[in-house]
Amino acid sequence: MDMSPPSYIIVGAGVFGTSTALHLKSRYPDADVTLIDRHDPDAPTRPAASWDWNKVVRADYCDITYCRIALEAQDEWRTDSLWNQFYHETGIYWISRTGFAQKVIDNFKTLGRDAELYALPVQEARKLYGSIFDSADYEGVDKVLINKTSGWAAAKDALQAGIEKAINIGVKYITAEVDLLEFDDEDRCIGVRTGDGSTITANRTVLCTGAFTPALLEKAANSSSRDTLRSQGRMIAAGVTTGLVTLDEETASSFKGMPVCIQENPTHRGPSNGTLPPNSENQIKFWGQSIFHFSQGSSSPSQPPTGADYNQWEVPEVLKVDVAVSNEATFGKRGINWKIHTHRICW
Ligand SMILES: Cc1cc2nc3c(=O)[nH]c(=O)nc-3n(C[C@H](O)[C@H](O)[C@H](O)COP(=O)(O)OP(=O)(O)OC[C@H]3O[C@@H](n4cnc5c(N)ncnc54)[C@H](O)[C@@H]3O)c2cc1C
16 A cells, blocks of 8 residues: 555646645645646736736625625735735626626625625716716716725735745745646546656646636647536637836825725726836826637637747737727826726737
8 A cells, every 4th residue: 555645746837726836735745746837936927817907806796605705815915924915805897788796795794704895876976086987988887896895916925935934834936837638447547747847746736727727628638538527618718918007206196095996887998907106217107998819720729829928928919909998997187198008918
């Protein structure tokens, strides 16, 4: 009987991979946990959805299961000293067109969560926060959801801290491109093959490869003749464009108490867009409403471009316009002269 401690390979050091490695090693200190990513642990940027200046932290979901899980995660953001240094509970201002506000309020109530959240008519809502959202697009809007218990996190800094903590408690970090999956004669996945041809084995292999997952599964299916590995539409890689605006000192100071703002779009425009409060460099981030796919050949699944860094900084004009629409929908004439820079496609 094999008495050696269990071993795990986690591929991908985004938030899911890092968190999985961290929790496995914390709970099972004897386990052999290896985290593999194509970028070094201290890489200044990553082609990862988790690498970002900031991300919204919220439990404002129509789906009650999402809402419950997000509330649990938010409690961790508030209380765990590893994460709470990166967390900012600025509140959220959610321009709702489909009864979203009431559904979220109902979910919090059903889950017994006592939080400061309410739905306001547009005329009342636009006076809040120094009226910075007074010229947003409110056409067809029923209510604005205000949830004082939502906010945002400094995503890339939190991710970096998570990776460092994982390494400090004994997770082995390997910088490598995972090319293929390895199988034994009984069809069990026994590890991975990396770009330089090395094989790394473990009892369990967990793919946390984000938007690259369908492409990696496709390669694994082709090389091992295992058709069932193909994602077959079960997951679809998608990109969204972001951009930054650097506010002048005066505007930045009037935006200090700004909440996250999400604009639930009219259907012809797309699902949602929005903006986050200024960071320490007075920059606010917008994301556009288009969620797009990229298929490289008719039979291949959507996947990020094959260039280094997924060509994430090479943003076509049409997607820059997408981000500008987000500014216009959120700030109207207030943001008309703002210059949006540092566009990025986030996969
Ligand atoms: C524009 C945008 C905005 C979002 N905003 C929010 C938000 O505000 N709040 C929120 O909660 N969520 C948000 N999300 C969702 C959230 O960011 C993602 O769900 C989450 O970051 C995904 O993490 P992940 O670890 O699965 O993947 P990723 O963060 O993409 O990490 C995958 C990692 O795997 C590595 N990798 C991939 N393939 C290989 C390989 N073959 N070999 C080695 N390494 C590999 C990559 O380099 C990367 O480091 C947003 C997503 C997008 C795209």
